[in-house]
Amino acid sequence: MLIGKVVGYVVSTRKCDNLVGNKFMIVEPIPSLKIDNRIVAVDKVGAGIGELVLVAQGSAARIGCGNPQAPIDAAIVGIIDEGQNLE
Amino acid sequence: MLIGKVVGYVVSTRKCDNLVGNKFMIVEPIPSLKIDNRIVAVDKVGAGIGELVLVAQGSAARIGCGNPQAPIDAAIVGIIDEGQNLE
Amino acid sequence: MLIGKVVGYVVSTRKCDNLVGNKFMIVEPIPSLKIDNRIVAVDKVGAGIGELVLVAQGSAARIGCGNPQAPIDAAIVGIIDEGQNLE
Amino acid sequence: MLIGKVVGYVVSTRKCDNLVGNKFMIVEPIPSLKIDNRIVAVDKVGAGIGELVLVAQGSAARIGCGNPQAPIDAAIVGIIDEGQNLE
Amino acid sequence: MLIGKVVGYVVSTRKCDNLVGNKFMIVEPIPSLKIDNRIVAVDKVGAGIGELVLVAQGSAARIGCGNPQAPIDAAIVGIIDEGQNLE
Numbered sequence: 001m002l003i004g005k006v007v008g009y010v011v012s013t014r015k016c017d018n019l020v021g022n023k024f025m026i027v028e029p030i031p032s033l034k035i036d037n038r039i040v041a042v043d044k045v046g047a048g049i050g051e052l053v054l055v056a057q058g059s060a061a062r063i064g065c066g067n068p069q070a071p072i073d074a075a076i077v078g079i080i081d082e083g084q085n086l087e
Numbered sequence: 088m089l090i091g092k093v094v095g096y097v098v099s100t101r102k103c104d105n106l107v108g109n110k111f112m113i114v115e116p117i118p119s120l121k122i123d124n125r126i127v128a129v130d131k132v133g134a135g136i137g138e139l140v141l142v143a144q145g146s147a148a149r150i151g152c153g154n155p156q157a158p159i160d161a162a163i164v165g166i167i168d169e170g171q172n173l174e
Numbered sequence: 175m176l177i178g179k180v181v182g183y184v185v186s187t188r189k190c191d192n193l194v195g196n197k198f199m200i201v202e203p204i205p206s207l208k209i210d211n212r213i214v215a216v217d218k219v220g221a222g223i224g225e226l227v228l229v230a231q232g233s234a235a236r237i238g239c240g241n242p243q244a245p246i247d248a249a250i251v252g253i254i255d256e257g258q259n260l261e
Numbered sequence: 262m263l264i265g266k267v268v269g270y271v272v273s274t275r276k277c278d279n280l281v282g283n284k285f286m287i288v289e290p291i292p293s294l295k296i297d298n299r300i301v302a303v304d305k306v307g308a309g310i311g312e313l314v315l316v317a318q319g320s321a322a323r324i325g326c327g328n329p330q331a332p333i334d335a336a337i338v339g340i341i342d343e344g345q346n347l348e
Numbered sequence: 349m350l351i352g353k354v355v356g357y358v359v360s361t362r363k364c365d366n367l368v369g370n371k372f373m374i375v376e377p378i379p380s381l382k383i384d385n386r387i388v389a390v391d392k393v394g395a396g397i398g399e400l401v402l403v404a405q406g407s408a409a410r411i412g413c414g415n416p417q418a419p420i421d422a423a424i425v426g427i428i429d430e431g432q433n434l435e
Binding site: 011012018019024038059062068069073 | 089119132146148150165171172
Binding site for chain 4: 349350351380381382383392393394402404405406407408409411412413423425426427428429430431432433434
């Protein structure tokens with residue numbers, strides 16, 4: 001899993017049926033994780049721009065989020081309150 | 088998931104049976120995602136060359152797209168209309 | 175799988191229901207593996223900060239750890255006692 | 262998915278039972294994909310050395326190829342005839 | 349899949365129950381694959397230090413190796429006898 005900041009979003013009107021109703025956020029991993037690339041993740045917890053979030057990737061983002069049949073490979077599954085060694 | 092531009096396609100006549108009928112597009116992630124490599128994705132939404140698209144990878148591309156038995160690991164699942172912080 | 179040192183943790187109060195009760199640790203792979211990025215993994219064995227651990231990623235972290243329905247993609251599944259060529 | 266050239270093969274006599282009968286080819290992604298590493302993929306379409314092929318990775322290589330119980334994570338699933346923007 | 353040399357091992361006494369009985373080997377991919385990082389893989393074929401092996405990753409390492417419920421994401425599934433273009 002990764003920790004990142006929500007830095008943007010995208011809107012898609014023409015999309016697969018079982019994606020309808022999802023919000024797609026752009027997440028930038030925190031620098032201390034040393035993950036260079038940003039990812040697009042479906043929001044499951046009501047995260048806003050600028051918030052620090054926990055992201056699950058792979059089949060966990062479908063099956064672990066109640067959308068086993070949706071073409072989703074990354075999901076925001078928590079809002080970070082605090083931590084040790086995030087910097 | 089990732090956002091990218093459709094930059095090309097490939098044609099394969101001799102292929103696994105459950106790939107028949109699929110279009111294989113080459114997608115280049117947008118620069119702001121900092122993903123260096125291009126990927127080949129099956130088109131599920133009628134995307135054309137030059138369009139900005141949303142791509143799902145892994146088992147999401149099979150199970151989430153109604154092709155659970157096909158050897159597909161990436162699929163174009165939406166056309167991007169707009170966004171914030173795509174650049 | 176990877177071997178890493180537990181270097182921190184994060185706390186998330188607002189999170190998906192089936193994540194409740196899990197501890198999220200930050201793990202830094204040992205240098206000899208030449209994996210640059212840190213990952214966030216759910217602790218399944220009572221690991222503490224500073225300990226050397228074994229991490230499983232992907233669906234193994236859900237299905238292999240008795241949480242098939244949780245949005246988890248990495249888990250600490252063992253504490254390392256000793257090894258050969260870890261340096 | 263990725264497009265690559267078959268550049269070699271490996272032979273393994275002592276292997277898991279459900280790998281018996283498979284051919285393991287070494288595939289080098291085409292330069293325009295900017296994927297640096299080569300991968301080893303099971304051949305499902307009768308590809309030869311030097312041919313340009315389509316490779317599926319992950320669970321798609323098992324489930325999508327009729328070998329759901331085999332320890333295979335990459336498979337050659339098509340021979341490339343032509344394309345646009347492969348260079 | 350990847351080809352690598354077994355260069356070490358790790359021992360973990362305190363681990364998830366369904367990992368009991370497994371040997372964890374450290375595998376370094378052969379240079380020609382251009383994969384920089386080493387991985388830890390469960391040995392399914394009796395591989396020894398210094399041997400050249402075939403490794404399967406992801407769900408293939410669990411389901412394809414008769415351990416569908418174990419938190420394993422990489423397994424040694426064959427010993428390499430010979431090959432073309434391994435260098």
